[in-house]
Amino acid sequence: MIDPTIQAVFFDAVGTLLFPRSPVSQTYAKAAAKFGAIPSDELIRHAFREAFARQEKQDFRDGWKTDEARERGRWRTIVGEVFPETNADACFAELWEWFGQPAAWMVQAEAGDLIRELRSRNLVVGMASNFDSRLFGLVEAFPELTPLKDHCVISSDVGRRKPGKEFFAAVAKSAGVPAECILFVGDDLRNDIHGATAAGMQAILFDPDDRADGGPRIRKLADLVTV
Numbered sequence: 001m002i003d004p005t006i007q008a009v010f011f012d013a014v015g016t017l018l019f020p021r022s023p024v025s026q027t028y029a030k031a032a033a034k035f036g037a038i039p040s041d042e043l044i045r046h047a048f049r050e051a052f053a054r055q056e057k058q059d060f061r062d063g064w065k066t067d068e069a070r071e072r073g074r075w076r077t078i079v080g081e082v083f084p085e086t087n088a089d090a091c092f093a094e095l096w097e098w099f100g101q102p103a104a105w106m107v108q109a110e111a112g113d114l115i116r117e118l119r120s121r122n123l124v125v126g127m128a129s130n131f132d133s134r135l136f137g138l139v140e141a142f143p144e145l146t147p148l149k150d151h152c153v154i155s156s157d158v159g160r161r162k163p164g165k166e167f168f169a170a171v172a173k174s175a176g177v178p179a180e181c182i183l184f185v186g187d188d189l190r191n192d193i194h195g196a197t198a199a200g201m202q203a204i205l206f207d208p209d210d211r212a213d214g215g216p217r218i219r220k221l222a223d224l225v226t227v
């Protein structure tokens, strides 16, 4: 599956290597309940999707610029829009802290073995994410991910997010090899696949639910090295 010209493999974080331990809507409901709100799960999921999409549009208009303040602002706005009648500042503070903790997350079961295998083939292996600086702490906390810590590219640190070309330039810099020698693996068609290929990288969609129509994709991460 991995082309012999490839010298570095970079993974997206959330939805590829890292997953929320409970559905995000449940975590939001729990936080809001502390402040007296009891919206239905369906209402939360709908409002979250809409609020998230509005923030994506704003980032597109801003040329994919970001930083720590923007990331906090994104999530504060989303929480406020999901729970318009709640103490959104308190609710946001609670959720921000929670999602920075290892207890909120689980690592893809195959990740540890896969990363070891790729490194044993003398490939540079890294992570490239639109998360914020909280991800550095998570990488340190999960032994499966710690081997990636020297090649951990995070948008708020770079100043641009995926799918912006400046972000992928930062990935190539971290890899220390030309873009065409990098394989990017992620679950998001626009941010990961289109962004990486526009930057001259090879890309494979992680598509566990078999949703995509075509293009290089895998249903299991381990297929990267076994197929």
Ligand SMILES: [Mg+2]
Binding pocket: 012, 013, 014, 015, 016, 186, 187, 188
């Ligand atoms: Mg993702």
